[in-house]
Amino acid sequence: xxxxxxxxxxxxxxxxxxxxxxxxxxxxxxxxxxxxxxxxxxxxxxxxxxxxxxxxxxxxxxxxxxxxxxxxxxxxxxxxxxxxxxxxxxxxxxxxxxxxxxxxxxxxxxxxxxxxxxxxxxxxxxxxxxxxxxxxxxxxxxxxxxxxxxxxxxxxxxxxxxxxxxxxxxxxxxxxxxxxxxxxxxxxxxxxxxxxxxxxxxxxxxxxxxxxxxxxxxxxxxxxxxxxxxxxxxxxxxxxxxxxxxxxxxxxxxxxxxxxxxxxxxxxxxxx
Numbered sequence: 031x032x033x034x035x036x037x038x039x040x041x042x043x044x045x046x047x048x049x050x051x052x053x054x055x056x057x058x059x060x061x062x063x064x065x066x067x068x069x070x071x072x073x074x075x076x077x078x079x080x081x082x083x084x085x086x087x088x089x090x091x092x093x094x095x096x097x098x099x100x101x102x103x104x105x106x107x108x109x110x111x112x113x114x115x116x117x118x119x120x121x122x123x124x125x126x127x128x129x130x131x132x133x134x135x136x137x138x139x140x141x142x143x144x145x146x147x148x149x150x151x152x153x154x155x156x157x158x159x160x161x162x163x164x165x166x167x168x169x170x171x172x173x174x175x176x177x178x179x180x181x182x183x184x185x186x187x188x189x190x191x192x193x194x195x196x197x198x199x200x201x202x203x204x205x206x207x208x209x210x211x212x213x214x215x216x217x218x219x220x221x222x223x224x225x226x227x228x229x230x231x232x233x234x235x236x237x238x239x240x241x242x243x244x245x246x247x248x249x250x251x252x253x254x255x256x257x258x259x260x261x262x263x264x265x266x267x268x269x270x271x272x273x274x275x276x277x278x279x280x281x282x283x284x285x286x287x288x289x290x291x292x293x294x295x296x297x298x299x300x301x302x
Contacts (some may be wrong), residue, residue: 039175040163043083043094044068048154049129055224057194059147060121060133063158069128069158073120074164075177076202082132083157084114084146092158113157116143117200118293120160130158132298133198170295178292179203181261189259189282190215191246191274193266194224195294207232214256218246218266247273251281261288268293 038052046063053059085092088110095103104112122131130188134147165171172180179199181188192200197217207213211232218239219225225238239249247270262284264274271291278284 038163038167040098041100041159041161041176042098043072043096043100044158044160045094045155046091046130046158048150048151048156051091051150053134054211055219055226057136057220057282058133058197059136060131062129062148063132063156064128065158066128066162068123068130069094070126070162071123071125071130071160072162073123073177074165074166074172074175075179076100076206077177077179077196077199078120078161079117079134079176079261080120080161081157082116082143082158083159084112084116084142086113086130092154092155092157099258100159106153114142115159118143119196119202121198121202130160135195176263179263180290181263185211185261187212187253187256187258187260188214188260189278189284191250191262191264191266192216193246193268193270193294196221196265196292199265201228204228204230204232204234207234212256214253214259216249216253218249218270227235246270247277250274250277255282258282262290264289264291266294268296 032264044065046065046069049064050059051059066122083092090111092113093246107240107268118132120130121133136148137144161175166193190203200217201217204213207230209231213232213234215234215236218241220241222240228236240248262278264271275289275291278289279286
């Protein structure tokens, strides 16, 4: 019997420099990073996850791990000496100019990443754990490469649900939506000033919910969802995800495998 080997998946660290900063709304800030090795980075999908590495809590120097055992190296460090690590979405990658964009949620200084991005200036440096090889040959390969948005090739009607932490991924997903594919989208943001255009070549219907004026689970329950929805992607706060997934499966009738979900943060725990 012949064994099919999966394509190798390789992540490694890069020391990147802040090139520019721009506010998209009161609660979302885009940061462009540059580094020569970013020219070699690849992505497996529009919601590609990467790691941002910040200086350790003890104020020591940011010491980057290297190679395939980077996570084991991080775990072996004394807690006070470990660099701060947070997960973000690649908002845009421009390998031809060795640039990568990340959109950060601003929520004050009650989290290390939010505190960092609130004060960062061009020229500052951070570490990134980014993919240099991914596997796009199978659903398993894509998931292992750091993406969750993996609709079937036959999918024509999708439901996307996100809070502001997953808004960058939603924007990238819609930009890459194929013409003729429909997306029914629900996004919760802190206030109306965070609402923004979400261009797409597909057929898109977006419902915005501002915090304090309903919730994502309530919006879905009240919505007239498409009868032919065949795939859903849900990302954001963990408690919200559980409620939305239960509704999509038990009420809307989607099968469990047809609902991709990812918890980006958990209410009551330190935020990003």
